Amino acid sequence: MVIKDTIQGLFIYLTIAAYAAAFVTMVLGRRRTGNLLFVAGFLAAVLAYVYRWYDVRHVPLQNLFEVFLFLGVACYPISWFSGRVLRIGGPWADALIGAIVLFPAGFVFHAEPMQLPPALQSWLFAPHVMVYMLAYVFMAKAMFQAIAQLAGHGPAVGATGLAPEPATYELIAIGFPLLTLGLILGSWWGKLAWGNYWGWDPKEMWSLASWLVYVGYFHWRYMFGTKRPAANSLWALAGMAVIVITLLWVNLSRLFPGLHSYAT
Amino acid sequence: MGRFRRSVLWAALLAILLLTGLSIYSAFLGPERAQAFFNSLPLAVYWFALIALLAVGIVVFRRLLRVPALLLMHLGSILVVLGAMWGSNSGHALAKRLLGIDKIPEGQMAILEGTQENRVFVTDSNSTRELPFFVRLRDFRMEYYQPGQLSVRSETGQSGRVPAEAGQTVSLDEGRVAVTIRRVFQNFRMDLQGDERVAYDLPGGSNPALEVAIEKPGEPPARRYVFERAPGHENPNDSVRLSYFRAVRDYISELEIVQNGKVVAAKHIEVNHPLHYGGYHLYQHSYGQDKLGEYTVLMVVSDSGLNLVHSGYAMLLAGVFWHFWGRRILVALQGRRTTAGEVAG
Numbered sequence: 001m002v003i004k005d006t007i008q009g010l011f012i013y014l015t016i017a018a019y020a021a022a023f024v025t026m027v028l029g030r031r032r033t034g035n036l037l038f039v040a041g042f043l044a045a046v047l048a049y050v051y052r053w054y055d056v057r058h059v060p061l062q063n064l065f066e067v068f069l070f071l072g073v074a075c076y077p078i079s080w081f082s083g084r085v086l087r088i089g090g091p092w093a094d095a096l097i098g099a100i101v102l103f104p105a106g107f108v109f110h111a112e113p114m115q116l117p118p119a120l121q122s123w124l125f126a127p128h129v130m131v132y133m134l135a136y137v138f139m140a141k142a143m144f145q146a147i148a149q150l151a152g153h154g155p156a157v158g159a160t161g162l163a164p165e166p167a168t169y170e171l172i173a174i175g176f177p178l179l180t181l182g183l184i185l186g187s188w189w190g191k192l193a194w195g196n197y198w199g200w201d202p203k204e205m206w207s208l209a210s211w212l213v214y215v216g217y218f219h220w221r222y223m224f225g226t227k228r229p230a231a232n233s234l235w236a237l238a239g240m241a242v243i244v245i246t247l248l249w250v251n252l253s254r255l256f257p258g259l260h261s262y263a264t
Numbered sequence: 265m266g267r268f269r270r271s272v273l274w275a276a277l278l279a280i281l282l283l284t285g286l287s288i289y290s291a292f293l294g295p296e297r298a299q300a301f302f303n304s305l306p307l308a309v310y311w312f313a314l315i316a317l318l319a320v321g322i323v324v325f326r327r328l329l330r331v332p333a334l335l336l337m338h339l340g341s342i343l344v345v346l347g348a349m350w351g352s353n354s355g356h357a358l359a360k361r362l363l364g365i366d367k368i369p370e371g372q373m374a375i376l377e378g379t380q381e382n383r384v385f386v387t388d389s390n391s392t393r394e395l396p397f398f399v400r401l402r403d404f405r406m407e408y409y410q411p412g413q414l415s416v417r418s419e420t421g422q423s424g425r426v427p428a429e430a431g432q433t434v435s436l437d438e439g440r441v442a443v444t445i446r447r448v449f450q451n452f453r454m455d456l457q458g459d460e461r462v463a464y465d466l467p468g469g470s471n472p473a474l475e476v477a478i479e480k481p482g483e484p485p486a487r488r489y490v491f492e493r494a495p496g497h498e499n500p501n502d503s504v505r506l507s508y509f510r511a512v513r514d515y516i517s518e519l520e521i522v523q524n525g526k527v528v529a530a531k532h533i534e535v536n537h538p539l540h541y542g543g544y545h546l547y548q549h550s551y552g553q554d555k556l557g558e559y560t561v562l563m564v565v566s567d568s569g570l571n572l573v574h575s576g577y578a579m580l581l582a583g584v585f586w587h588f589w590g591r592r593i594l595v596a597l598q599g600r601r602t603t604a605g606e607v608a609g
C-alpha cells in the first residue's frame with residue numbers, strides 16, 4: 001500500500017471521500033445530499049483524470065492505475081444515464097462502485113508516468129480499453145441489481161424504476177455490445193501490432209470467457225425467461241466475477257507461480 | 265417450444281458453457297499450450313459441432329432467420345469460427361491437399377540492410393520455406409523518445425530521475441550528493457591527446473552516453489560517463505549508481521517487394537503498420553546486429569481466412585448493436601415523438 005502525496009493523489013482521495021460519503025448518505029435516505037456529494041466526487045475525479053492526461057501527454061489508459069482512474073470517472077455519467085434513460089435506480093451502488101475502483105488507484109497501483117511503447121501507439125488502443133471499461137461499469141451495476149434480486153428486494157433502495165431482475169437484464173443488454181466491441185477492437189489491434197488477431201494469452205482467454213458468460217446468460221434467459229430469477233441473477237454474478245479476474249489477471253497470476261504473465 | 269428446438273437450445277447452452285470452461289482452463293496453460301490445445305483434434309471436432317449447431321439453430325428457429333439482427337449475430341459467429349479454421353495450420357494443410365494452394369501459415373525472416381530475401385523460417389516445423397517474392401530491406405532504424413532519462417541511486421537507497429539534458433541535476437540525501445549532466449553524446453568516442461583522454465561525439469554511429477559530474481561537499485567534482493548500451497559499466501568505487509535509459513518510440517523497416525527483378529510494392533513498416541502483399545502480412549518483429557551488419561526480423565503471416573474473420577466481426581457487431589441498442593434507441597425516439605404529438609395535439 002502506497003499513499004500518493006501528490007496533487008494527483010489528493011484529487012483521488014477527495015473523490016473517494018466524496019463517493020463514500022455519497023454512498024452513506026444515500027443509504028441513509030438523504031437522496032439530495034447524496035447526489036450532491038456524488039457530483040462533487042465526479043468533478044474531483046474529472047480533475048484527477050485531466051491532470052493525469054496533461055501530465056503524461058497521451059490518453060491515460062495505459063496501465064492499471066490510469067484504467068481504474070477512468071473507471072472512477074465513468075461511474076457517475078453511467079449512473080446518471082441509467083437513472084434518466086433506462087429508469088434503473090440505485091445510485092448508491094454506483095457511488096460505491098466509484099469508491100471501490102478508485103481505492104486501488106489511490107493506494108495500490110503505481111502512478112509512475114511511462115512513455116508509450118511502440119505496440120501501444122495505435123489509434124485502436126484507447127477505444128479498445130475505454131469501451132471495455134464502460135462495459136465493465138454496466139456489468140458491475142448489473143451485478144448489484146442481481147444481488148438486490150437475490151436478497152429479495154423490490155426495486156433497489158429508494159428507486160422508482162425497474163425491478164431488479166429486468167434491471168439486471170437491461171444493464172447487461174446495454175453493456176454487452178460494448179463488451180463485444182472491446183473484444184473485437186482488441187483482436188483487430190492485436191492483428192496490427194503482433195500479427196495475430198488472437199494470441200491465446202491468458203488475459204485474452206479470460207476476456208473471451210467473460211464475453212461467453214453473458215452469451216450464456218442471454219440464451220438461458222431466452223429459455224427460461226423470468227421463471228428462474230435467482231438463476232438469472234447468478235449468471236450476472238458469474239459474469240462480474242470473471243470480469244474482475246480478467247481485469248486483474250496480470251496481478252492475480254502472481255498467485256500461480258511459473259505462469260506466463262505480461263505487463264500492461 | 266417443441267422438444268427438438270428445446271434440445272437444440274440446451275445443446276447451444278452447453279456448447280457455450282463448455283467453451284467458457286475451456287477458455288478459463290487454457291488461461292492457466294499459457295499462450296503456446298493454449299494455442300496447441302485449441303488446435304488439437306478434439307477441439308476441431310468441437311468447432312465443427314459449434315458451426316453445425318449454429319446452422320441448425322438458424323434453420324429451426326425462424327426468428328433467427330427472419331430477424332436481421334439475430335441472423336447477423338449468429339451468422340457472424342459462424343464466419344469467425346470458419347475463418348479461424350481456414351487460417352489455422354490444419355486449414356493451410358487442407359487447402360494444399362484439396363486446392364493446391366501452398367501457403368506458409370506463419371514464420372519469420374531476417375533481412376540484412378541493403379539485401380533481399382525470400383526464405384522464411386517456420387518455427388512450428390523447424391524448417392525453411394520460400395515466399396513467391398523477395399523482400400528487400402533498404403533501411404532499418406529505431407527512433408527514441410527525446411530526451412532519455414538519467415537515473416541516480418545513492419548509497420542510502422534514495423533515487424531520482426531527470427531528463428537527459430545538459431544542465432539537469434539530481435540532488436539526493438538532503439544535498440549531500442548532486443549529479444549534474446554536463447554533456448549528451450549521440451555517438452560517444454574517446455581519444456588520447458597527449459596525456460589527456462578527450463571525449464567527443466562522432467556523427468553517424470550510435471553509442472549514446474552522458475557526461476556527468478558527481479559533487480559531494482568537501483570533495484572535488486568527479487567526472488563520469490554513463491553509457492546507454494552498457495548499463496552495468498560502472499566504477500566500483502562510486503557511491504552512486506547511474507543509468508541512462510532511452511525509451512524506444514518506434515522500429516522502422518523500409519521494405520520493397522521485388523518480383524521478377526522489379527519493385528512491385530514498397531512501404532515503411534513499423535509496429536502497428538504492417539505491409540500486405542501477395543496473400544501475406546509482413547510485420548516488424550525484432551532486429552539485431554551481426555558481423556555483416558544490422559538486420560531486421562519480420563514476422564510473415566498468411567492472410568488466409570482473414571476476410572472471413574473480419575466480415576464475421578462486422579456482422580457480429582452490427583447485429584449486437586442493432587439488437588440491443590438500435591431497437592431501444594428507436595423505441596425511445598418513437599416514444600418521444602408520440603409524447604410530443606400528444607402535447608401538440
Ligand code: HEM
Pocket residue numbers: 215218219222272273275276277279280314317318320321322325327328334337338341580
Ligand atoms: C451454438 C449455437 C447457438 C444457437 C442454436 C443459438 C440460438 C439462439 C436463439 C434461438 C436465440 C433466441 C432468439 C430470439 O430472441 O428469438 C438466440 C439469441 C441470442 N444469441 Fe444465440 N445461439 C447460438 C450461439 C450463439 C453465439 C455463439 C452467440 C454469440 C454472439 C449468440 C448470441 C446470441 C445473442 C446475443 C442472442 C440475443 C439474446 C437476447 O435477445 O436476449 N448465440 N440464440
